[in-house]
């Protein structure tokens with residue numbers, strides 16, 4: 054059987070997971086990443102049970118790779134501190150078989166990269182185009198020789214140049230009306246036993262303890278796109294400095310960070326679903342395919358699900374061996390790649406679009422600015438029994454399935 058070669062554009066969470074999953078199915082994989090090197094700074098990311106289960110199926114133990122899950126209370130608070138709703142990681146573990154974890158992003162992507170054979174990732178290699186006119190797409194890069202491939206995975210993020218090139222009629226991105234700040238702070242002395250998101254009027258502040266004693270903080274505010282202050286640390290203190298404990302103490306730590314370590318991103322989503330998640334032998338995944346508001350903490354989780362499902366549907370590569378590869382029931386013809394990609398669209402498009410729309414709805418609730426509307430929202434959340442609220446997450450957290 055000829056060796057099958059996949060080129061992955063982008064070494065984010067989605068691209069790296071796809072590379073691992075394809076490698077484990079016997080494909081030869083090259084990852085082209087525009088950035089000159091692996092990220093060493095960055096914020097945190099929450100990995101929900103659905104993503105952890107997807108990673109399990111390809112043998113990646115994210116918890117072991119990046120620290121341990123820590124038992125905490127988790128829920129939503131008001132700016133004065135009252136809990137509107139709360140549960141615990143133990144309840145989540147009991148319901149979903151595995152508790153969500155939060156990890157420093159650079160450590161998580163480093164752990165994913167370490168699961169690939171040395172030399173798989175080419176940093177400083179921006180993909181400029183994919184010529185898919187023939188039977189074997191040719192990946193053009195800024196840095197080096199063209200790369201012929203049997204499959205191209207477009208994991209090039211929310212602004213995906215490949216999405217814009219291959220879906221020219223798509224309306225692109227939609228500004229969600231909010232900006233978000235993220236930071237990691239060292240504060241082992243604070244011993245905060247809760248993962249919380251606090252809602253004010255048009256502003257939110259999230260606190261997530263990490264197992265290494267640090268805290269992943271995020272905050273959002275309703276502002277016109279492109280609004281930037283001279284010093285994000287001072288702006289955060291001004292906006293959230295009077296909110297409940299331990300937010301002021303955490304903002305003190307933010308004040309000690311290098312200004313560059315406070316990340317700020319305006320929030321965008323894909324304005325409409327892509328008509329399909331593939332084109333010829335190119336498959337889109339993650340933010341490139343379905344960028345969504347971060348309110349459910351599912352953008353990266355869905356990228357992981359995409360990657361695992363995609364590799365599962367593709368024919369096995371030669372290293373897995375034998376006609377049909379590991380599964381035995383797959384034809385080994387390279388020509389089954391387009392059919393596998395059509396099956397990938399069928400398996401993933403509706404789920405990811407439903408999550409995108411749901412994340413948008415949750416974001417709108419969190420961004421309410423009118424005092425009466427915010428008060429009614431808080432009342433409704435407070436009146437919803439925790440078990441009912443958790444049940445509402447079942448389709449997300451239990452929704453990862455490998456197509457049969």
Ligand SMILES: Cc1cc2nc3c(=O)[nH]c(=O)nc-3n(C[C@H](O)[C@H](O)[C@H](O)COP(=O)(O)OP(=O)(O)OC[C@H]3O[C@@H](n4cnc5c(N)ncnc54)[C@H](O)[C@@H]3O)c2cc1C
Nearest residue numbers: 063065066067087099179180209210339340350352353354
């Ligand atoms: C404030 C905020 C909080 C979030 N919190 C969570 C959370 O808790 N949980 C969660 O699951 N998700 C969360 N998300 C969403 C999550 O960050 C994204 O959904 C996720 O990073 C998408 O992964 P990706 O691999 O698709 O894209 P990216 O992580 O954006 O990776 C794309 C990669 O492609 C590279 N690239 C771009 N163009 C090219 C090119 N031409 N050639 C080569 N490489 C290229 C980029 O440099 C980048 O490395 C959050 C998002 C935000 C903004």
